[in-house]
Amino acid sequence: MGKTVFEKSSSGRRAFTLPPNDCPLEGLKQLITRKGPVGLPEIGEQDLVRHYIELAGKNYHIDKGMYPLGSCTMKYNPLINEELAGLGGFTGLHPDQDVGDVQGALELMHGLERALSEICGMGAFTLQPAAGAHGEFTGMLIARDYFLGRGEKRKVIVVPDSAHGTNPASVAICGFTPKTIQSNELGLIDPAILEKEVDGETAVLMLTLPNTLGLFEREIAEVVRIVHDAGALVYMDGANMNALLGIVRPGDIGIDIMHVNLHKTFSTPHGGGGPGSGPVGVNAELADFLPIPRVIKEDTGYILSCDSDKTVGRIHSYFGNFNVLVKAYAYIQTLGARGLKQVAMDSILNANYLMNRLEGTYSLKYPGPCMHEFVLSARNLKKNGVRTSDVAKRLLDYGLHAPTVYFPLIVEEALMIEPVETESRETLDAFAEVMERIAQEAKESPELLTEAPRHTPVRRLDEAAASRNPDLQWRPEEK
Amino acid sequence: MSYVQNTDGDREAMLKAIGVSRIEDLLKPVERSLRVEGDLDLGEPMSEPETAAALEAISKKNCPASSLASFLGGGVYDRYIPSVVRYVLSRSEFYTSYTPYQAEVSQGTLQAIYEYQSLICRLTGMEVTNASMYDGATALAEAVLMAHGIKRGGAVLIPRALSPRIKAVLRSYTKGRGIEITEVPFDERGEMNRAAIDDLLAEGTAAVVVAQPNYLGVIENAAEIAALAHDRKALVIAYVDPVSLALLSPPGDYEADIVVGEGQSLGNPMNFGGPLLGFMATRKAFMRQMPGRLISGSLDLDGKRGYVMTLQTREQHIRREKATSNICTNEGLCALSAAAYLSALGEEGFRDVAVQSLSKSHALYRLLKEVSGCELPFGENFFQEFVLRLGSPLGNFLKKAKAAGILAGIQLTDDFPELGPGAILVAVTEKRSRADLERYRDIVKGGA
Numbered sequence: 018m019g020k021t022v023f024e025k026s027s028s029g030r031r032a033f034t035l036p037p038n039d040c041p042l043e044g045l046k047q048l049i050t051r052k053g054p055v056g057l058p059e060i061g062e063q064d065l066v067r068h069y070i071e072l073a074g075k076n077y078h079i080d081k082g083m084y085p086l087g088s089c090t091m092k093y094n095p096l097i098n099e100e101l102a103g104l105g106g107f108t109g110l111h112p113d114q115d116v117g118d119v120q121g122a123l124e125l126m127h128g129l130e131r132a133l134s135e136i137c138g139m140g141a142f143t144l145q146p147a148a149g150a151h152g153e154f155t156g157m158l159i160a161r162d163y164f165l166g167r168g169e170k171r172k173v174i175v176v177p178d179s180a181h182g183t184n185p186a187s188v189a190i191c192g193f194t195p196k197t198i199q200s201n202e203l204g205l206i207d208p209a210i211l212e213k214e215v216d217g218e219t220a221v222l223m224l225t226l227p228n229t230l231g232l233f234e235r236e237i238a239e240v241v242r243i244v245h246d247a248g249a250l251v252y253m254d255g256a257n258m259n260a261l262l263g264i265v266r267p268g269d270i271g272i273d274i275m276h277v278n279l280h281k282t283f284s285t286p287h288g289g290g291g292p293g294s295g296p297v298g299v300n301a302e303l304a305d306f307l308p309i310p311r312v313i314k315e316d317t318g319y320i321l322s323c324d325s326d327k328t329v330g331r332i333h334s335y336f337g338n339f340n341v342l343v344k345a346y347a348y349i350q351t352l353g354a355r356g357l358k359q360v361a362m363d364s365i366l367n368a369n370y371l372m373n374r375l376e377g378t379y380s381l382k383y384p385g386p387c388m389h390e391f392v393l394s395a396r397n398l399k400k401n402g403v404r405t406s407d408v409a410k411r412l413l414d415y416g417l418h419a420p421t422v423y424f425p426l427i428v429e430e431a432l433m434i435e436p437v438e439t440e441s442r443e444t445l446d447a448f449a450e451v452m453e454r455i456a457q458e459a460k461e462s463p464e465l466l467t468e469a470p471r472h473t474p475v476r477r478l479d480e481a482a483a484s485r486n487p488d489l490q491w492r493p494e495e496k
Numbered sequence: 497m498s499y500v501q502n503t504d505g506d507r508e509a510m511l512k513a514i515g516v517s518r519i520e521d522l523l524k525p526v527e528r529s530l531r532v533e534g535d536l537d538l539g540e541p542m543s544e545p546e547t548a549a550a551l552e553a554i555s556k557k558n559c560p561a562s563s564l565a566s567f568l569g570g571g572v573y574d575r576y577i578p579s580v581v582r583y584v585l586s587r588s589e590f591y592t593s594y595t596p597y598q599a600e601v602s603q604g605t606l607q608a609i610y611e612y613q614s615l616i617c618r619l620t621g622m623e624v625t626n627a628s629m630y631d632g633a634t635a636l637a638e639a640v641l642m643a644h645g646i647k648r649g650g651a652v653l654i655p656r657a658l659s660p661r662i663k664a665v666l667r668s669y670t671k672g673r674g675i676e677i678t679e680v681p682f683d684e685r686g687e688m689n690r691a692a693i694d695d696l697l698a699e700g701t702a703a704v705v706v707a708q709p710n711y712l713g714v715i716e717n718a719a720e721i722a723a724l725a726h727d728r729k730a731l732v733i734a735y736v737d738p739v740s741l742a743l744l745s746p747p748g749d750y751e752a753d754i755v756v757g758e759g760q761s762l763g764n765p766m767n768f769g770g771p772l773l774g775f776m777a778t779r780k781a782f783m784r785q786m787p788g789r790l791i792s793g794s795l796d797l798d799g800k801r802g803y804v805m806t807l808q809t810r811e812q813h814i815r816r817e818k819a820t821s822n823i824c825t826n827e828g829l830c831a832l833s834a835a836a837y838l839s840a841l842g843e844e845g846f847r848d849v850a851v852q853s854l855s856k857s858h859a860l861y862r863l864l865k866e867v868s869g870c871e872l873p874f875g876e877n878f879f880q881e882f883v884l885r886l887g888s889p890l891g892n893f894l895k896k897a898k899a900a901g902i903l904a905g906i907q908l909t910d911d912f913p914e915l916g917p918g919a920i921l922v923a924v925t926e927k928r929s930r931a932d933l934e935r936y937r938d939i940v941k942g943g944a
Contacts, residue, residue: 038852048877051745054843056843057846072608073589099591106560107558108766109765111768112766120557135538151630182812182814186812287592290627290789292770330664331665334769336770337770349538353542360498363500363507366519386522413600439501476797479794484808490610490625
């Protein structure tokens with residue numbers, strides 16, 4: 018196994034030097050209070066580059082192969098967007114510059130807000146949230162302040178049992194209490210159950226559309242009516258918005274607040290865990306609650322306005338992950354209305370094609386057609402002593418990435434698969450073939466699965482030991 | 497251009513395999529009345545050259561600070577970024593990878609974050625660092641929620657000399673839980689007023705936040721403040737500038753309980769303020785109360801060293817509403833940037849960045865001290881940023897400076913009226929030259 022950068026350190030080496038200091042340090046030494054060295058590695062540029070190339074070689078990534086992770090929308094990240102986001106006119110802006118110097122940035126943000134509002138049918142958007150969960154948090158703050166303003170003490174957020182774990186966690190931070198409702202036998206929200214659970218205490222129904230089973234809520238109109246009749250709001254987690262582009266605008270069907278993930282639907286890279294971006298849209302009535310500052314277009318140009326009595330305040334130091342916004346904006350420009358609709362249509366086609374091929378080999382609890390993703394179960398393989406996690410690990414041996422596993426919780430031994438629109442038919446066929454071969458292996462030689470992976474940079478790691486005795490930083494004595 | 501690779505021939509074959517004749521047949525679950533009629537109002541698709549031209553035109557409407565002599569700081573700084581850092585970030589093995597949930601094929605990201613955690617531990621003198629937060633402001637807000645959780649309630653004291661934007665974020669994050677936040681004024685030296693801390697500390701105060709250096713650039717006596725807080729059983733949260741830690745005592749030395757800060761300075765471009773890098777470190781005793789991901793070293797089945805995400809039972813995907821936070825996607829790539837930056841600079845290079853920022857900011861301070869009408873209210877106890885007061889509205893001065901290619905600083909008077917009219921925050925990083933400083937002085941001299 019490769020060494021850490023600390024183990025490659027040799028005193029006196031360096032990869033970068035500054036121009037000489039042309040100002041004296043004289044008379045300032047008393048301000049220096051650190052006693053010893055920091056303990057930073059010392060390494061030359063060539064070996065530092067090799068260090069990171071060695072690490073790079075141990076990563077799976079989109080440019081290497083398909084990422085069938087359900088609800089993650091791991092689509093291709095267009096290269097031109099990276100190039101454009103790297104323009105000095107964007108990267109070199111300081112957030113405290115005078116608005117006169119940042120008119121291009123504000124124009125881009127305003128344009129992106131408008132485009133997202135059009136795509137989602139919402140009254141207004143904020144681009145401040147730095148990730149999907151940050152968007153959920155913002156949405157819950159908006160709901161909180163909306164009801165406070167009306168003098169209503171509503172404390173409960175209703176969340177379906179298929180919800181992503183961030184939903185109840187976001188609810189809790191805002192001081193709300195989550196209440197879980199069960200899905201029906203079709204994997205959908207049952208209006209009859211909902212009607213019983215929603216009352217004057219309910220602030221919000223928080224749903225994901227399509228839901229995490231990849232299913233469109235067939236009764237959505239009725240669901241929205243029930244919630245609105247109870248005086249509550251409907252929040253939509255837009256993690257799965259890819260399936261709806263140009264087909265359904267959430268605002269048109271009565272969604273009050275929603276977020277989208279630019280790092281899913283709008284092609285910006287995940288960066289190995291961020292930066293993402295989770296803009297929040299609201300209906301026109303709630304627009305004044307959005308975080309400040311807001312970008313406003315005036316006759317003379319764009320301004321940043323903090324002028325709102327109702328705003329939830331700030332939720333980011335500045336304007337959100339601007340660099341990510343540039344990429345999403347470029348993506349929307351490139352695709353236009355027709356391209357975006359094509360995205361949704363082909364994501365649905367690819368998912369149904371793959372589901373159709375794999376159902377039977379793996380079991381499908383909730384019948385389709387699905388939208389952009391579907392959930393299989395590997396429970397048939399349990400009799401061979403094989404579990405979903407083994408299927409996942411065996412996929413890695415074939416040079417592929419695993420689907421999302423053990424989620425949603427309502428499907429036993431779940432394999433949640435989202436093939437995305439950018440993958441070709443050949444890639445889907447190749448993935449299906451491997452999935453079929455693995456199911457066969459499970460019957461014939463299950464140890465190939467239970468002992469997988471064998472062809473990856475490391476084999477299964479001892480997570481239990483790590484959790485009992487975490488090793489969270491490199492120390493020389495641990496060599 | 498939609499990056500879709502399916503051809504009409506592919507679609508036909510796929511639909512046939514599914515057993516339907518048109519893609520629309522797959523949309524049956526979506527009632528017709530719910531669907532969009534016609535096209536969205538978004539304009540025509542563009543080719544790559546057209547998109548490029550459109551965005552280049554927009555970027556040219558900006559006048560980036562990086563192209564001028566910028567004295568803007570306040571948390572985001574114009575620093576040199578070594579090309580090796582940009583190169584590492586441009587590798588798609590890192591930027592197009594997902595969160596490392598499948599550890600066996602994510603060792604690159606996992607080891608890089610482990611090294612990042614180790615580096616931040618060394619900088620701060622703490623035992624545990626998480627894999628990053630959205631920015632310094634949300635990191636502080638989460639630290640306050642964490643402290644409030646550990647102490648099971650209690651008010652939190654924060655310095656008045658904290659970025660007004662950070663204070664605003666803190667209010668948004670804490671109002672849902674009803675946490676009382678009280679500002680401690682600064683004294684005539686610009687330091688957190690210790691007598692006021694003593695008065696405000698009450699039985700059951702959850703935490704005292706100390707900013708080092710504070711928003712006005714002043715170096716606090718953090719050890720004394722920490723001792724005051726600990727004497728009264730309150731936790732100490734240090735909000736630190738990471739570059740200053742090359743020269744200032746690490747918070748571990750004054751026994752801070754939680755350390756947070758803004759890490760943009762560590763190899764990330766300013767990017768109009770995002771993405772930023774919130775970092776958070778704590779004591780081992782509090783690691784299970786900490787929000788965010790943690791990467792641990794471990795061994796694989798063959799006894800080979802590798803890395804995994806650990807203590808995930810704190811996190812939202814396992815713990816749901818009982819999680820320590822809702823954070824999921826963080827700023828992983830910016831953490832990678834920070835690790836590559838600190839590794840590229842090494843001990844000497846990093847110290848040099850801090851030394852040059854310190855000596856250049858003091859050189860400007862000394863130049864301005866000679867100019868009459870130019871007030872420097874807080875003395876020389878600062879790291880790389882100081883308050884300059886010109887006593888009159890700043891509009892003309894800022895305009896004149898801009899015309900000379902200088903962004904002179906951040907206006908303070910709206911947020912800190914007690915500083916009087918015409919107060920600005922001036923930051924000097926290693927990128928400024930003596931000539932820039934002299935030009936700055938000349939403009940002040942001409943206009944003050």
